[in-house]
Amino acid sequence: xxxxxxxxxxxxxxxxVRQTLLLRAERESGLRAxxxxxxxxxxxxxxxxxxxxxxxxxxTRPHLLAEIAAMSVMGGFIAVLDLRGSHAxxxxxxxxxxxxxxxxxxxxxxxxxxxxxxxxxxxxxxSKSAIAIAPIAIAVLLTVQKKCFxxxxxxxxxxxxxxxxxxxxxxxxxxxxxxxxxxxxxxxxLHPVAVVDDSPDAMDRTVVELGxxxxxxxxxxAAPISPEILGACGCTALVVVTNGLxxxxxxxxxxxxxxxxxxxxxxSDPNLHPDSGVDSRIIDGLIFSADSRSTRAGLxxxxxxxxxITVSVIALAALSPIFVLIxxxxxxxxxxxxxxxxxxxxxxxxIFRILKFRSMYEGSAKYEPSPTSSLDPRLTTxxxxxxxxxxxxxxxxxxxxxxxMSLVGPRPEMPFIVQGxxxxxxxRLSVMPGITGLWQLSADRAFPIHENLEYDLYYVRNRGWFxxxxxxxxxxxxxxxxxx
Numbered sequence: 001x002x003x004x005x006x007x008x009x010x011x012x013x014x015x016x017v018r019q020t021l022l023l024r025a026e027r028e029s030g031l032r033a034x035x036x037x038x039x040x041x042x043x044x045x046x047x048x049x050x051x052x053x054x055x056x057x058x059x060t061r062p063h064l065l066a067e068i069a070a071m072s073v074m075g076g077f078i079a080v081l082d083l084r085g086s087h088a089x090x091x092x093x094x095x096x097x098x099x100x101x102x103x104x105x106x107x108x109x110x111x112x113x114x115x116x117x118x119x120x121x122x123x124x125x126x127s128k129s130a131i132a133i134a135p136i137a138i139a140v141l142l143t144v145q146k147k148c149f150x151x152x153x154x155x156x157x158x159x160x161x162x163x164x165x166x167x168x169x170x171x172x173x174x175x176x177x178x179x180x181x182x183x184x185x186x187x188x189x190l191h192p193v194a195v196v197d198d199s200p201d202a203m204d205r206t207v208v209e210l211g212x213x214x215x216x217x218x219x220x221x222a223a224p225i226s227p228e229i230l231g232a233c234g235c236t237a238l239v240v241v242t243n244g245l246x247x248x249x250x251x252x253x254x255x256x257x258x259x260x261x262x263x264x265x266x267x268s269d270p271n272l273h274p275d276s277g278v279d280s281r282i283i284d285g286l287i288f289s290a291d292s293r294s295t296r297a298g299l300x301x302x303x304x305x306x307x308x309i310t311v312s313v314i315a316l317a318a319l320s321p322i323f324v325l326i327x328x329x330x331x332x333x334x335x336x337x338x339x340x341x342x343x344x345x346x347x348x349x350x351i352f353r354i355l356k357f358r359s360m361y362e363g364s365a366k367y368e369p370s371p372t373s374s375l376d377p378r379l380t381t382x383x384x385x386x387x388x389x390x391x392x393x394x395x396x397x398x399x400x401x402x403x404x405m406s407l408v409g410p411r412p413e414m415p416f417i418v419q420g421x422x423x424x425x426x427x428r429l430s431v432m433p434g435i436t437g438l439w440q441l442s443a444d445r446a447f448p449i450h451e452n453l454e455y456d457l458y459y460v461r462n463r464g465w466f467x468x469x470x471x472x473x474x475x476x477x478x479x480x481x482x483x484x
Contacts, residue, residue: 035187036089039149040080046145047079047111048072050138058127075115079138082107089187095210095458096438097184100146101470108138109466153186164263165234166192168218169225169253170241171199177454178241178267179218180210194233195220199244210454212443225253230260237263304468308407312397319394326357326382326391333382336362339395343367344412347432352404354412355395359383367414372446396435408468409434410456411449428456431463436475 052072083089088103112134166182168175175195182192195207195218202222209215221229230238238257240250250266257264316323327338340358343351360371360378374384386392399405405412412433421428438455439445449456459467 035153039089039187040084042145042149043083043142044076044080046076046141047107047138048076050108050141051075051112051115051134053137053141054130054134057133058130071115071119074118075111075134075138078114079107079111079142082110095180095184095455096212096441096474098438098467098470098474099462101143101473102464102466104139104142104146105469105473106466108135108142111135111138150186153189157189157191164190164237166190166237166239167194167196167230167233167235167262168192168239168241169196169245171197171202171244171249174241174243175220176207176210178239179207180454182239183209183216184211190237192218192239193235194218194229196225196229197222198224198249210442210444212441215443225249225256227256227259230256230262235260235262237265240264240266242266300465303465304406305403307468308400311407312400316397316401322391323394326386326394329382330358330380334361334380343415344433345415345418345429346404346412347429349418349429351415352399352412354405355398357386357392357395359386359392367416369448372448390440393435400435404433406432406434408436408459408463408471410437410459411439413449417448424457425453427460428453431460436471438471441471441474 049072051074052068055068055071083103086103086106088100088107112131115134116131168178168182170178175197179192179195182190197220202220204222205220206217207220208217223229235257238253238260240253242250245253254264330336330338336358338358340356340360341353342356344354346352359380360383361380364378371379371387374388379387383392396405400407409432410428413428418429438459439449439452442452442455444452444455459471
């Protein structure tokens, strides 16, 4: 079989870490089995302890220790089974660890609901306070435990030199997405050390991980792949990004890996993969695709719209004193209106008027690229503070209530930018734009949106109830750090 015949078509970069058969020995099999077992035990203990905490804190009636132990054990098993069903022990953490948070939230809620249903069926009383506390306690404990577990994995890799030294070989921009996925896949111990890019416009540089802050950077070699480069990098595993490479280039990479004694895995450009709403099946070597979004899109969209309206109305009422204070500060700081109103492109290319607190001096050009630095002379003194705290976006709660935006979604762009979109970039317009999203949480928010499509395309593929909730939680935790 030739290299081109062995390429798995349409493979996500996230799926790379699922395909453990491609790199079966990324860790020693015994060590990997032990780590997975330890992680499951830790998850079991965290969930069980969360259930116990919820029962002990419930005030309606005391529970016997035997009853608490039985409920806790049952809850721990349910949580582990749920996490296992969502491939939590196989894949990576996902972009910005959002997928990890999504899995934890999903497991915490489903574990609590299923346990309550079982207990009610058995006729065992469950207090209302325990029902409210249980998912929160489980989610918090699982989050803390996961952070500790990943820290232990990194220590093991550093002290025992465990895992694989990975070189990513491809052409174009997909290497950043693949490198980021590998860096966030602590379980498998696949450590990217270099990128080889022999495309005509390639140059020696570094590729920076997609992330919040303190991001890792990997060197890029603008040269044809060779055993010498792989040897110099200490490569033990070669990941070939197949899109953009000719069959002879893929074959050359495979041959170089064989000469160097390195394993080989393949991944296609994640930006070219169809939406997650498309189910694909391989039948007799042919790929059949069917749109599965119609069965769930209606319920998801309706529930998301209800959440948007509820949260926005409550937030507007609660934050009204802050709105008045901000308006007063803007008026005292510079002349001009309190609100900045601008045309933006929304769902399916529809134009709407976005609302923001004015952060620039009156007379600044209305349709130019937004400031990317706090030193931009167009920004007022108060405007710099508003942008640093992400408070200039608060009036968009009105846009959410009007149905022009959502709380979570890709950031809406100005019309003159959208006019230059290519096919991949236009996929951002297939979902409702949002106040917050993956790009807004990342350090790349200092650069143009259309130059950092990975975040929005990841959301378009993977969006759902728990992902939206995970993004909102990450926004609360990180938004105050991320402005310019």
